[in-house]
Amino acid sequence: MDKIPNDLLEPTLSAESATKPIYSTQAGFLLAFLGGGLAITFFSALNSERLGRLVRDLPVYLLGIGVIAGIMYLRVTQPHLFEISDEDGKTTSYYIVAVRAAGLLLWGSYYWLHSKHYRVMAVTGTPHPSPWLAAGGCYLAGIGIMNFALRAMVAQL
């Protein structure tokens, strides 16, 4: 018989390094829809932390934050991009829609990032943890930071 590869019999798990189950896609979807891109980025970063791969995923989250910052910057400098006027001259702003759409796109990207881990949970029947506290915190942080940043941008320009 061939020798067993040594690295296979090196212990991988310890009480400290144990990964935790991640929050469900349903919770992520709702948070992305209601809280927008920044909230879902924070929420997904929590999932990465639970999987012990936050450092690896960090560039993707920075890119996500960049997308949201870009939308906010355009909102301040080019507001007409988010406005549609009807025949009566009434203008409707679609900024919130754009933030939500970006949130859903980011949610899709983050889901893809962790899709293997979601499939593992499906095949092993591992339940998802309760998302309420984490999602609530990310929602408040996401909305709060976006409002603060938007005001700061308006004040600067």
Place this chain on the structure above:
Amino acid sequence: MKDEGPEGSARSVPVTSQLAYLVERQRFAEAKRLLGNLLAERPEDPDLLFYGAYIDHFEKRPEQAMETVQKVLSLDPHHESARRLLFGLHNEARRFAEAERVLIDLIKDYPEDADLYAQYSMLMLETQHLEKAQKLAEEAVRLAPDDEQALLASALCAFVADPSPETNHRLQELIRRYPDSMRTLITMIVVLADRRRHKEALLLSQELLRAYPDNEDVVNLVVALKVQNHWSLKPLWPMQRFGWAGSAGLWVVIVGLFAVLPRTPLAPWEGPIFAVVLTYIVYSWVYPPILNRLMRR
């Protein structure tokens, strides 16, 4: 672990063989009576104590089972079946680091046992160490290409890497060799449900229910899939077919619809159309859980 028989520790004592026979056939009442008599004569016999632990484990008394297993291992540290049971107890209690330690020691002592590699692979899968799970599954298949556990671990690792059942050769091998195995069927149902092929998944789960009518997990699976296939949920087809991406797409369509509606001849109907869309959204959120509860009765 639950499927594993305790026969590994049966030694050549006729009465112990009788006990093994009863335990294997899950005739636990008779087994406990016999075990009580035998333990009165040989209270420190590791094999007898192991059977006690095995019955406790099977009858869902993990603390008692753990206590007895530890006693067995203090009397005979190399007792193979007790060590396997100890792994199962740690694993089920989600003490994964301890479970891994027991398993590594077992593999070192039994390096050609493919089942041990397969179990280690499943442990790595459960703890999200996908690369190592894959390597261990490959090792298990290399040692025993036809072993059910090895094929299962390998099929699950392949599914996690690429969910397409058509390219999962290990899953195809598993189905070909063990078409009636509960684990094969559950794996196939999970794969089909993931690909949103709910009709085929329901048919398979009903087969499974016929074979295991008392298994609560199987009953829950059938109910969940029946809900997915119910005629009254047909209007939710975009979400059923494309999942959350379908919901997101639908939202984009609705936002687009209400953005252009005022500029179309349908503008006077904006109110009723909004009411229909709102009703649809409420129905998509509220109705499926209600149907799920109704089907469970």
